[in-house]
Amino acid sequence: MAPILHLLLLLPMAAASSPGTFSFDFGSLSIRNLTLLGDSYLRSGSVGLTRDSGVPSSSSGSLLFNLPIPFIDPSSNVSASFFTRFSFSITNPSPGSSGDGLAFFVSPHNRTLCNPGAFLGLFNASSPSTNLSIIAVVFDTRSGANHVGLNIGNPVSIKSSELSVFGIDLKSGNAVTVWIEYLSDEKRLKVWAGYSSSKPEKPVLSASFDLSRYFRELMYVGFSASTEGGTEVHTIESWSFRTFGFPAIDAHKQTFHNVSNGSWSVFPARPVVDAGKSSHKTLALGLGMIGLVSFGAALIVFAFMLLRKRMVSREICGCSKRVTLKGLRQFRYQELSSATKGFHVSRIVGSGAFGTVYRGVDPQTSMTFAVKRSKKTHQSKNEFLAELSIIAALRHKNLVQLQGWCTEKGELLLVYEFMPNGSLDKVLYNRTDSGLSLALDWTQRCSVAIGIASVLTYLHEECDQQVIHRDIKTSNIMLDAHFNARLGDFGLAKLLEHDESPVSTLTAGTMGCVNPICTERPSMRRVLQILNYEAEPMVVPRLKPSLTLTSNAPLVLQEIVLDCYESQVSSQVR
Known part of the structure; x- marks a missing residue:
């Protein structure tokens, strides 16, 4: 029975690829099949290659497929052709501070980065011959x-080729899809790029070059990026890769794998059959068996997908029923679609790794609310359940209050009260949706800090269980009509008992305001001492300093606050 099930699982993959190929396709990236080096990190099905710190730093990271891929057949010395397709984006919080960009690479090794923080993390400028x-x-x-x-x-x-000629700006922040093809027999590499999912007719780069001179029998493929003192953030959204055009691989030396969010596989060539010994009867029997096995495999896959969908629906519905008594409303999908004009792009007020936030207006009551639409991934489902189950029971003046949810048509939708002044980061850096410049005076800034401290005290000490947010940053702090701070986005939050140590619950989101210099961050012992009131916390000044200095050098939030505090103390002494 086991061999038959094994064959049933392998047949759908074998039908999708030609013999003698190696391929994988990840619509959503998973750590199960990837190796992350340097500063790279996985978040909601995407991989960030460099730190998302918002301040200039020398950061670099790499992403590699776990296993080496055959590029040369040792028996015939024939090299492979390859094709890859991937989507990436490059964003920059400080447009004046650029980085190095990113690269797709093929390498004979999977070791750590060559030059951390510079030269894309791939090369050593002083000794390029080693790579x-x-x-x-x-x-x-x-x-x-x-x-x-x-x-x-x-x-x-x-x-090289200039991309602006083709209407592409790498630093626009928009997702760019790239297709790369190398044909070994023609010794030509072509690159296509565009903002849509359809491959353009004209390549952005065409190079006649024999890459097989640099091939090894086994090679690794992946991506690498660096900032070299800049603030660029490089993200890989999806990735597929395949080799073709070289002799078969011995089936006894390879294994077959299938994973939930993508698959990789090696397929051996079919054996050559003597025409004199074959017969129509054998062929008909073989085709019949293949058809039967294919039908059985299709039934298994369909049953698995149906069962998985029902389990997800039951889990979400179960969570929904548990929070019904908390006074939340279960919205209908048609209501939210109508309120957001069919989730039109003009109604978007924010977006991130979790999904997209839309402004909704009830056509009957004219009430305005925010609709958080999560991405359709397993990670997003977990974050949806966590946020729905945790924040539904919380009530505090400095929390963004949850009003309801919707799980119809496979969507994961949360409805919150609308914050007219947006998030704190947009106000601080003059990136409001209305285009107006909203400046916070010193009293308002101090009020924001006190409000967040108040809600954290509530979450950590006054709830039945400790609620550890794990993603405190300015983009998750909202401002209401009176510029009062409201904490939101509990997708990464965790619940702990009051006698349970928070040491294992590390920061799960972006770096936010954390000091980019790791050696100057407080130790975990120091953090616990502050939380237990055994050490002095960081001072927040209540008044604006009398002396303000500007500098082009990289600044750290802790240093800025201490300077402001010392300036205020000095002015009072005088």
């Missing part, structure tokens, strides 16, 4: 650059 086997397609943003290039073993491209 001559690294083949990279580079998307360069250094010093205002906006081009794609082919690099072999060093940071200098052997051929």
Whole structure:
């Protein structure tokens, strides 16, 4: 029975690829099949390659497929052709502070980064010859650059092309889809790029170059990026890869794998059959068996998907029933779709790794509310359940209050009270949706700090269980009509008993206001001492300092606050 089930699971994959190929396709990235190096991190099905700190720093990170891929057949010395498709985005909180860009690479090794923080994390400028086997397609943003290039073993491209000619701006923050194809028999590499999911007719780069000279029998594929003192954030959204055009791989030396969010597989060539010994009867029997097995496999896959969907629906409905007594409303999908004009792009007020937030207006009552639409991923489902179950029981003046939810049509929707002044980060950095410049005076800033401290005291000490938010940052702090601070986004929150140590509950979101210099961050012992009132917490000044200095040097929030406090104390002494 076990061999038959094994065959049933393998057949759908084998039908999707030709013999002698190696392929994988990840619509959503998972740590199960990837290796993350340096500063790279996984968040909601995407991989960030560099730190999302918002301040200039030298950060670099790499993402590799776990296993080496055959690029040369040792028996015939024939090299493979390959094709890859991926989507990425490059965002920059400080447009004047650029990074290096990112690169797709093929390498004979999976070791750590060569030059952390610079040269895309791939090359050593001082000794480029040590990395001559690294083949990279580079998307360069250094010093205002906006081009794609082919690099072999060093940071200098052997051929490049300006992307602005094709209407592409790498630093726009928009998702860019890239297709790369190398044909071994033609010895030509082509690169296409665009903002849509359809491959353009004209490539942005075409290079006649024999890459097989740098191939090894087994190679690793992946991505790498660096900032070199900038603030760029590089994110890989999806990735597929396959090799083709070289002789078969021995089936006894390979294993087959199938994973939930993508698959990778190696398929051996079909054996050559002597035509004199074959017969129509054998062929008909073989085709009949294949058809029967395919039908059985399709039934198994359909049953699995149906069962999984029902389990998810029951889990969400069970959670919904538990919170019904808390006074929340279960909205209908049609209500929320009508209130957001069909989730139109003009109604978007915020977006992130969790999904998108829309402004909704009830056509009957004219009441305005915010609708959080989560992405349709397993991680988003977990965050939806966590947020629904945790925040539904919380009541505090400095919390964004949850009003209801909706799980119809496979959607995961949460309805919150609308915050007209948006998030704190947009107000601080003049990025409000209305285009108006909203400046917070010193009293309002102090009020925001006190409000967040108040709600954290409530979450940590006054609830039946400790609620550890784990993602405190300015984009998750909202401002109501009177600029009062409201804490939101509890998708990463955890519940702890009051006698349970919070040491294992680390920060799960972005770096936010954390000091980018790791050696200057307080130790966990120091943090626990502050939480237990055994050490002095960081001072928050109540008055605006009498002396303000500006500098082009990188600044740290803790240093700024201490400078402001010391300036205020000095003015009072005088």
